[in-house]
Amino acid sequence: MILGIVKGTVVATRKMPELVGYKFLLVEPVFGSKKDTIVAGDNIGAGVGEMVLVTTDETTQHGLDHPSPIDAFIVGIVDNPPTLSK
Amino acid sequence: MILGIVKGTVVATRKMPELVGYKFLLVEPVFGSKKDTIVAGDNIGAGVGEMVLVTTDETTQHGLDHPSPIDAFIVGIVDNPPTLSK
Amino acid sequence: MILGIVKGTVVATRKMPELVGYKFLLVEPVFGSKKDTIVAGDNIGAGVGEMVLVTTDETTQHGLDHPSPIDAFIVGIVDNPPTLSK
Amino acid sequence: MILGIVKGTVVATRKMPELVGYKFLLVEPVFGSKKDTIVAGDNIGAGVGEMVLVTTDETTQHGLDHPSPIDAFIVGIVDNPPTLSK
Amino acid sequence: MILGIVKGTVVATRKMPELVGYKFLLVEPVFGSKKDTIVAGDNIGAGVGEMVLVTTDETTQHGLDHPSPIDAFIVGIVDNPPTLSK
Numbered sequence: 001m002i003l004g005i006v007k008g009t010v011v012a013t014r015k016m017p018e019l020v021g022y023k024f025l026l027v028e029p030v031f032g033s034k035k036d037t038i039v040a041g042d043n044i045g046a047g048v049g050e051m052v053l054v055t056t057d058e059t060t061q062h063g064l065d066h067p068s069p070i071d072a073f074i075v076g077i078v079d080n081p082p083t084l085s086k
Numbered sequence: 087m088i089l090g091i092v093k094g095t096v097v098a099t100r101k102m103p104e105l106v107g108y109k110f111l112l113v114e115p116v117f118g119s120k121k122d123t124i125v126a127g128d129n130i131g132a133g134v135g136e137m138v139l140v141t142t143d144e145t146t147q148h149g150l151d152h153p154s155p156i157d158a159f160i161v162g163i164v165d166n167p168p169t170l171s172k
Numbered sequence: 173m174i175l176g177i178v179k180g181t182v183v184a185t186r187k188m189p190e191l192v193g194y195k196f197l198l199v200e201p202v203f204g205s206k207k208d209t210i211v212a213g214d215n216i217g218a219g220v221g222e223m224v225l226v227t228t229d230e231t232t233q234h235g236l237d238h239p240s241p242i243d244a245f246i247v248g249i250v251d252n253p254p255t256l257s258k
Numbered sequence: 259m260i261l262g263i264v265k266g267t268v269v270a271t272r273k274m275p276e277l278v279g280y281k282f283l284l285v286e287p288v289f290g291s292k293k294d295t296i297v298a299g300d301n302i303g304a305g306v307g308e309m310v311l312v313t314t315d316e317t318t319q320h321g322l323d324h325p326s327p328i329d330a331f332i333v334g335i336v337d338n339p340p341t342l343s344k
Numbered sequence: 345m346i347l348g349i350v351k352g353t354v355v356a357t358r359k360m361p362e363l364v365g366y367k368f369l370l371v372e373p374v375f376g377s378k379k380d381t382i383v384a385g386d387n388i389g390a391g392v393g394e395m396v397l398v399t400t401d402e403t404t405q406h407g408l409d410h411p412s413p414i415d416a417f418i419v420g421i422v423d424n425p426p427t428l429s430k
Contacts (some may be wrong), residue, residue: 001297001329003268003284007170010089012139016149016310019161024139026168026337027091037117037170039087039139048171053270053297054095055327056229058144058316058402063274063327064168069141069149069161071087075277075327076270077268082284082338084265085306092211093256096175098225098248100216102235105247110225112254123203123256125173125225134257136256144316144402155227155235155247157173179428182347184420186388188407191419196397198347198426209375209428211345211397220429228401230316241399241419242405243345244345259383259415261354261370291382302358307425311356311368311383313413316402321360333363333413334356340370342351342381344391 002038002054003030003078006046009038018068025074026056030081040072051078088124088140089116089164092132096125104154111160113140116167124157137164173224174210175250178218182211190240197246199226200216202253212244223250260312261288261336264304268297270335276326283293283332288339298330309336346382346398347374347422350390354383362412369418373426384416395422398407 003026004027012024022041029036030051040054041064053076056065089167090113098110108127114123126140127150139162141149146159176199184196201208202223209244212226213236225248227235232245262285270282280299288296288309298312298323311334313321318331348371356368366385373380374395384398385408397420399407404417 001282002091003295008168008170009137011165013093013165015139015162016130024162026170028170029312032293035118037089038090044148044274044312053268053273055329057142057329059318059327059329061148061284061327062325063276067148069145069147069159071141071143071145073327076292077272077283078263079271082266082268084284084286094254096225096254097251099251101225101248102216104235110173110248112256114256121204123175125175143228146231147234153234155231155233155245157227157229157231178425181425182397185423185425187397188388190407196420198428200428201372207376209347210346232403233406239406241403241405241417243399243401243403252370255410259368261381261383275348283406290379300381302360311359313415315415317404317413317415319413320405320411321362331413334359334368337355337357340352340354342372 004028004052004054006048006050006052013039016069027052038047038072039069040074042074046074046077051081090114090138090140092134092136092138101141102155113138124158126160128160130160132160134165137167139164176200178222178224185191186194188241197206212243213242213245214246216246218249223249223253227240262286262310262312264306264308264310274327283334287311296330298332300332302330302332304335309339311336347355348372348396348398350394350396351391360413364428371396382416386418388418390418390421395425399423
């Protein structure tokens with residue numbers, strides 16, 4: 001999974017019906033760069049500035065209420081920035 | 087999902103029958119570079135210059151009418167370019 | 173999907189039985205670099221020098237006759253190199 | 259699969275119920291760079307500093323007790339750092 | 345699929361039971377760099393120094409005897425290094 005920081009919200013009025021009901025957030029990876037920023041679905045209420053865990057690809061479906069064309073989803077909000085051992 | 091800008095259309099007369107009925111668009115990621123440009127299927131009518139949300143891999147299937155060998159699909163048209171918090 | 177140019181053929185006499193019957197072609201992405209060259213299965217007759225559309229990962233299965241461990245497959249031959257809007 | 263070194267632990271109190279019961283570890287790839295560090299689920303007891311094998315995407319599900327939105331999972335702990343032939 | 349060269353063997357005594365019976369090999373991509381080296385399962389007897397075709401993600405399952413958390417698998421041994429047309 002990707003460790004990332006929520007950087008903003010994406011609004012799409014015209015979208016597939018399967019996407020209705022989810023919030024879409026811009027997530028910038030902690031490891032990696034701004035260039036790797038993705039859009040992830042959210043239904044646990046992550047806010048801008050929070051550190052989150054994002055799962056990708058077909059595994060997103062195991063956390064959704066119904067099958068949906070969403071390839072990145074926020075599955076957790078991290079308590080504290082982790083420390084890396086050397 | 088990838089946030090991208092529609093840059094053009096791809097036409098393939100010789101193609102698998104499962105691809106008939108979809109439009110294929112070149113999408114350049116907003117984050118990332120021209121080198122990361124992909125071809126995404128579309129059936130919600132995205133036009134050149136519009137900012138779109140693209141889902142990838144097997145998750146595309148959850149937005150299609152029938153199973154199809156398509157690994158990128160436009161699932162939404164973004165209202166306004168999102169602002170990134172610092 | 174990836175837009176690429178067919179650059180050559182890969183022959184593997186020793187292979188899994190599920191791969192028998194497909195042709196395997198080297199495909200260099202149009203966007204990206206030679207470093208991103210992949211091997212894609214083909215059964216629509218793409219030739220060296222042609223521009224093709226390649227789908228990846230599990231979505232390949234929706235274009236195959238039987239399930240097969242192939243993660244890239246040519247799904248279309250592009251009519252003309254697309255023009256990118258600015 | 260990715261060969262990596264466990265670098266730390268990630269704790270997320272607020273998370274999807276399907277993630278309860280797994281430990282989440284930061285894994286830095288041996289080949290690649292710190293920028294490619296990911297978070298992988300674990301239930302075989304890998305510790306910080308150990309070299310592990312990580313599987314990704316939907317294949318994680320074949321090692322889990324129940325379907326879960328987890329796209330990286332530790333499947334083995336490597337005995338000795340492998341030697342590369344030239 | 346990835347065209348790669350087998351560079352070594354990875355041994356993991358502590359591993360998930362679904363991985364028992366497969367050999368795990370380090371494979372360095374021919375296109376790409378050492379940084380992209382992955383670990384792939386093998387059951388067709390590829391040896392160090394041989395050029396192989398590797399399939400990835402969920403497509404590996406179509407070549408396995410039983411579902412297994414393995415995201416890269418050797419599906420063929422290449423006869424001769426392919427020549428690239430210009």
